Amino acid sequence: MVLLTKLKRLSFCLPEKSGCLVVVDQMVVSIGNFLVVVLLARFLGVDDFGRFTIAWLILLFSSSLVMAVVVFPMLSTAPQLKGGEKKEYVVGCIGSYLFGSAIWVFVGVVAYVLSSHVESGGIRTLIFPLIVCVVFVNLQEVCRRSLVALNKMRLVLISDVVTYGGRFILVVVFGLFDGLSIEIGLWLCAGSSVFGVLVCASTLGFQGGLYSCTITAWRTNKSSAKWLLPSGVMQWTSINLFVVCAAYLIGPASVATLRVCQSLLSVFNVLIQGLENLIPPKASLIYSEGGKSALKNYLVRCSLVGTLPFLGLIVFSFLWGEFVVVAIYGGDYENITSILTIYSISYVFMYLVVPVRAGLRTIGKTKIWFLSYLVSSLFSICLVYYLETTYFLVGAVSGMLIANIIIIAISSAGLRTFLLGRS
Numbered sequence: 001m002v003l004l005t006k007l008k009r010l011s012f013c014l015p016e017k018s019g020c021l022v023v024v025d026q027m028v029v030s031i032g033n034f035l036v037v038v039l040l041a042r043f044l045g046v047d048d049f050g051r052f053t054i055a056w057l058i059l060l061f062s063s064s065l066v067m068a069v070v071v072f073p074m075l076s077t078a079p080q081l082k083g084g085e086k087k088e089y090v091v092g093c094i095g096s097y098l099f100g101s102a103i104w105v106f107v108g109v110v111a112y113v114l115s116s117h118v119e120s121g122g123i124r125t126l127i128f129p130l131i132v133c134v135v136f137v138n139l140q141e142v143c144r145r146s147l148v149a150l151n152k153m154r155l156v157l158i159s160d161v162v163t164y165g166g167r168f169i170l171v172v173v174f175g176l177f178d179g180l181s182i183e184i185g186l187w188l189c190a191g192s193s194v195f196g197v198l199v200c201a202s203t204l205g206f207q208g209g210l211y212s213c214t215i216t217a218w219r220t221n222k223s224s225a226k227w228l229l230p231s232g233v234m235q236w237t238s239i240n241l242f243v244v245c246a247a248y249l250i251g252p253a254s255v256a257t258l259r260v261c262q263s264l265l266s267v268f269n270v271l272i273q274g275l276e277n278l279i280p281p282k283a284s285l286i287y288s289e290g291g292k293s294a295l296k297n298y299l300v301r302c303s304l305v306g307t308l309p310f311l312g313l314i315v316f317s318f319l320w321g322e323f324v325v326v327a328i329y330g331g332d333y334e335n336i337t338s339i340l341t342i343y344s345i346s347y348v349f350m351y352l353v354v355p356v357r358a359g360l361r362t363i364g365k366t367k368i369w370f371l372s373y374l375v376s377s378l379f380s381i382c383l384v385y386y387l388e389t390t391y392f393l394v395g396a397v398s399g400m401l402i403a404n405i406i407i408i409a410i411s412s413a414g415l416r417t418f419l420l421g422r423s
Helices: 002-011 018-080 083-115 124-149 153-176 182-201 210-234 241-249 252-329 337-362 366-419
Strands: none
Touching: 018 083, 018 124, 018 153, 018 182, 018 210, 018 241, 018 252, 018 337, 083 124, 083 210, 124 153, 124 182, 124 252, 153 182, 210 366, 241 252, 241 366, 252 337, 252 366, 337 366
């Protein structure tokens, strides 16, 4: 409690403007993730870090569902609500997550019981830590996004400092004393997220009745989530399919290499995730006040200005990427210039997802997002085997790039059609 009090006092030294706090907070998240990945890559080694990353893919899959059903609808709807109505809605969104996590725990327990009757190859020991890790890592993310929706950015910052700072310290301690393993790594990520949830719990209460708030929030989110949910699932049959298949078609070490590339470029997640917290609420307000024309102009500005830093990222990756990777992660990850360069090109389209998806959610046309993922999934399923068995990691990242381009091309075309139509 003393530490939390000091962190709160320190946060009040930061400017009141939420934009500044968003940038600082996302720096904490991105740098924290980057440092933890560096430590895990060095302490676990290439093969075990690859296996850890494969386990982490399950968490990322669950996260994509949580974002589609809970977070994305919440960030677009909450700015349109006022006072107590907004608070009850946000609490209801948290309740929706808790209901979904109960289903996940049930499925995990069933998997654990069934694994005792088959040859699991050591997977059984990872089931419980993975269950707990998925529940609390996602809960911390939902809680911090709820605070974003309530415009309580100082508490978001404190929660993330506690979560990612604690995770870094725990990994260092266990790594230095040779106590780090895949299983322990999952427990440490879960434990650090619990600390962050406790910070959020000091503000997020359930005065309105959790059950009634959950029902109301779900009714509000259902029309948007019914298309965002299958889109979230198809993220794993399109872009992420190349990562999942790489684990089997190329080997666990290939997944470790992809994770290293992603981690090195994660500094640009400060921009992407920070704007993910700013653009959807702003787009919603602009649309409600100025209509389609104002929304179109805003999204075009966001798209053009936001892509500029990523053009510099491409040049950096091509010229100095391999040198930086070897210096930070070690010689096991050399000779990846082409992979890192292609991955950095993908980041242009990963960023464009933010304004395009925000626009579609704002005007209630999330079906277009679903259709873009459907086409991208068909491409990925048809070509993933050929690309990865022929061109290996270069084929994997090239497939991810093309899948990203397909999604943005179709969804932006659909968004443009509706924005240029009559109000």
